Amino acid sequence: MPKMIFVNLPITDLDRSISFYEAVGGRREPKFSNDRAAMIVLSDTISVMLLTHDFYSTFTRKPIADAHRTSQVLLALSADSVADVDATIDKASSAGGKVDPGPKQEMGDLMYGRSFEDPDGHHWEIMWMDPQAAEQGASAFEQA
Structure with a gap:
């Protein structure tokens, strides 16, 4: 089985982010989506996990970077x-x-x-x- 990658991204507005990633060709996977996160499938081996800031914070103690200001x-x-x-x-x-x-x-x-x-x-x-x-x-x- 090929390795898969799940890119976890902190987001501020879940519905807006889902709409954006669907517009660029992703498909939301309902089995791994709820009111705090959504899985967007880009290919058989690449998915993006959109995580609200409060949910993302449960995985790390580090502050969430503002991607508008820092890379x-x-x-x-x-x-x-x-x-x-x-x-x-x-x-x-x-x-x-x-x-x-x-x-x-x-x-x-x-x-x-x-x-x-x-x-x-x-x-x-x-x-x-x-x-x-x-x-x-x-x-x-x-x-x-």
């Missing part, structure tokens, strides 16, 4: 094409996300990426990479 993590997802990158960014924009908070990654025919922030300021990157460049690894980018 705690950059989350990156792959896309199947340049068009898919742009389509995801357009969906995020239409759903109220902040578009391109980081620089676009434009490396000719090798790689393309853009980013968005969700309503709570969590930074997501959507990246496409040419499959042959991915096979070559870092050396493909050194030659570019």
Whole structure:
């Protein structure tokens, strides 16, 4: 069985966050959702757990960072094409996300990426990479 990842994010408005992540292509899983948390499935192996601040605080003693003011993590997802990158960014924009908070990654025919922030300021990157460049690894980018 492939490993799965569950990205836990502290959020301030559960309904707003559910709507946002559904708008960018996620699916809410009712079996793991309630009035304090929601599981958003992005793929067979990637899910986002949206946790209200009071619930998130039950898992850590550390203060919750304000992702609008500080960077705690950059989350990156792959896309199947340049068009898919742009389509995801357009969906995020239409759903109220902040578009391109980081620089676009434009490396000719090798790689393309853009980013968005969700309503709570969590930074997501959507990246496409040419499959042959991915096979070559870092050396493909050194030659570019």
